[in-house]
Amino acid sequence: MMYTVQVKVMPLKDLLDPQGKAVLGGLQNLGLNQVADVRIGKHIDLQIEAGSKEEALAAGEEAAKKLLSNPVMEIFEVSVS
Amino acid sequence: MMYTVQVKVMPLKDLLDPQGKAVLGGLQNLGLNQVADVRIGKHIDLQIEAGSKEEALAAGEEAAKKLLSNPVMEIFEVSVS
Numbered sequence: 001m002m003y004t005v006q007v008k009v010m011p012l013k014d015l016l017d018p019q020g021k022a023v024l025g026g027l028q029n030l031g032l033n034q035v036a037d038v039r040i041g042k043h044i045d046l047q048i049e050a051g052s053k054e055e056a057l058a059a060g061e062e063a064a065k066k067l068l069s070n071p072v073m074e075i076f077e078v079s080v081s
Numbered sequence: 082m083m084y085t086v087q088v089k090v091m092p093l094k095d096l097l098d099p100q101g102k103a104v105l106g107g108l109q110n111l112g113l114n115q116v117a118d119v120r121i122g123k124h125i126d127l128q129i130e131a132g133s134k135e136e137a138l139a140a141g142e143e144a145a146k147k148l149l150s151n152p153v154m155e156i157f158e159v160s161v162s
Contacts, residue, residue, distance in 0.1 A: 002117065008124050023125070026148050034140050036083065037128035043089050044104070047118035059115050067107050 003048050005060035008077045009069045010041035044068055053080050084129050086141035089158045090150045091122035125149055134161050 011017045020038040027035045046063060050056035060078045069076040092098045101119040108116045127144060131137035141159045150157040 010124065010126070020125075023148065027144055030144075030147050032140060032144055032147075034130045035127050035144060036130055039126045041124045041126075043091065043122045043124035044101075045091070045118075045120045045122075046116050049115045049117055059113060063108055063111075063113055063116060066111050066113075067104065 001050065003050055003053060003056035004081050005046040005048050005056050006079050006081060007044040007046065007060060007064045007068055008041065008079075009044065009064070009074050010076075011039060012073060012075055015073060041074070042068075056080050082131065084131055084134060084137035084161050086127040086129050086137055087160050087162060088125040088127065088141055088145045088149055089122065089160075090125065090145070090155050091157075092120060093154060093156055096154060122155070123149070137161050 024038040048056045064076045105119040129137045145157045
């Protein structure tokens with residue numbers, strides 16, 4: 001069966017996120033002053049052929065560890081829908 | 082109160098996603114052949130100061146429309162956690 005596995009990759013909390021800071025500045029220039037902080041990461045949708053939800057999740061985690069995230073700078077979360 | 086608003090911005094389904102295709106090739110080279118398709122978008126966490134969850138969601142949608150997404154190429158989803 002085909003499962004959609006969602007991987008969210010975000011910069012670690014302790015690291016600066018210059019892209020997020022730039023977007024925060026842009027939002028404030030647009031008048032959206034209620035926004036206090038912005039952090040930007042990646043969202044990856046994987047279509048995975050697997051026998052069960054658990055198998056799909058495991059394949060998604062392997063993909064996230066091996067290729068999609070950099071553990072020095074990023075943290076990832078994997079979920080199956 | 083401070084709300085965390087999550088914005089997911091993905092390329093439209095009908096458009097090619099060359100970054101996703103490249104990652105799909107990379108995953109297959111790593112032996113993850115059960116992955117059939119990859120699409121890559123952005124995940125943005127906004128910290129929004131608002132009086133209610135609805136207000137935070139509305140501000141997040143405004144930010145997504147005005148700055149975070151390009152409606153010609155992308156679709157966005159906003160959620161508050």
